Amino acid sequence: MNRQNKISPFLIIVACGLVLLYLHGCTRVRPLPGPAKPPTKAPAKKTEKPRPYKVMGKWYQPLPHARGFKQKGIASWYGKKFHGRKTSNGEIYNMYGVTAAHKTLPLGTYVRVRNLKNNKKIDVRINDRGPFVRGRIIDLSYGAAKKMGIVGAGTAPVEVTALGRPMAGKSAAATVPAYMPVDFYSGNFTIQVGAFSNPDNAEKLKRKLSRIYKNAHVVNDLHEKTAPFKVRVGACSTLDQAAKYETRLIQNGFPDAFIIAE
Structure with missing residues (x-):
C-alpha cells in the first residue's frame, strides 16, 4: 500500500512568504536621488582700477567707466610709421583699419567721431593710447581719417561720443551695432x-x-x-x-x- 506524501500546511505558508519577499524585493522602486546641489558660485573677481601712466613727463589717468561721455577738440591721424607695430592693448596696428587712439577712454570702447567741418561720422574702436600732443583729443587710423575726409589737412575739429562696448551676442561688424553703455563720468x-x-x-x-x-x-x-x-x-x-x-x-x-x- 503506497502512502501519499502530504505536504505540511506550515511549509506551504513559509514557501509563500519567501516568494512574496522575493517578488517585493524585485519590484521595489528605489527612491529617486535628491535634487543636485547647485554649483557653488566662484567668488567674483575684483575688477582692477586702471592705473595711471606717464608719457613725456605727464601723467594720464584712464577712466574706469563710460556713459554720456562727449568731448570736442582736434582729431589727427597716424599711419605708416606705426603700421604693423603693437598698440596699447596688444593688437597689431593696421593703418587701413577703422580704429583710434585716446589718452583716457578704456581700451575696447567704441566711439562715434563727427567731423564738425563736413558732418561726416564714423564709429571706431579705441585700441591705442594718444595723441600726446597738446590740444588734440583723438588719433584716428589712416583708414578712419580717410573716410572722415581729414587725411589731406591732417587735423580737423571733431566731436567724440562714447558708445560703449559691443553687447554679448552682437557682432561688432553688424550693420547697426548694439552697444553696452559704460559710465564714464x-x-x-x-x-x-x-x-x-x-x-x-x-x-x-x-x-x-x-x-x-x-x-x-x-x-x-x-x-x-x-x-x-x-x-x-x-x-x-x-x-x-x-x-x-x-x-x-x-x-x-x-x-x-x-x-x-x-
Whole structure:
C-alpha cells in the first residue's frame, strides 16, 4: 500500500512568504536621488582700477567707466610709421583699419567721431593710447581719417561720443551695432599731488595741503616700490568736479597734479 506524501500546511505558508519577499524585493522602486546641489558660485573677481601712466613727463589717468561721455577738440591721424607695430592693448596696428587712439577712454570702447567741418561720422574702436600732443583729443587710423575726409589737412575739429562696448551676442561688424553703455563720468575721483619714498615727507605735504584743501590724505600704495606714499586731495563723485580740482591745484603751484579714479 503506497502512502501519499502530504505536504505540511506550515511549509506551504513559509514557501509563500519567501516568494512574496522575493517578488517585493524585485519590484521595489528605489527612491529617486535628491535634487543636485547647485554649483557653488566662484567668488567674483575684483575688477582692477586702471592705473595711471606717464608719457613725456605727464601723467594720464584712464577712466574706469563710460556713459554720456562727449568731448570736442582736434582729431589727427597716424599711419605708416606705426603700421604693423603693437598698440596699447596688444593688437597689431593696421593703418587701413577703422580704429583710434585716446589718452583716457578704456581700451575696447567704441566711439562715434563727427567731423564738425563736413558732418561726416564714423564709429571706431579705441585700441591705442594718444595723441600726446597738446590740444588734440583723438588719433584716428589712416583708414578712419580717410573716410572722415581729414587725411589731406591732417587735423580737423571733431566731436567724440562714447558708445560703449559691443553687447554679448552682437557682432561688432553688424550693420547697426548694439552697444553696452559704460559710465564714464560718475565714480570716486581724487587728485594725486605727490608721491614719496619717505612717509614723513608725504605727511609734511599733506599738512600743507590741509590748510587750503579738503580731504588731504596719504595712501600707501603696496604695488609701488619706489614711491609708495601718495598724497591725494579731494573726494569727487564726478569727473567734472575732479577736473576743476585738478586745474585749481595746477594753478596753485602743483603742476604734476592729476586725477585718480579710486
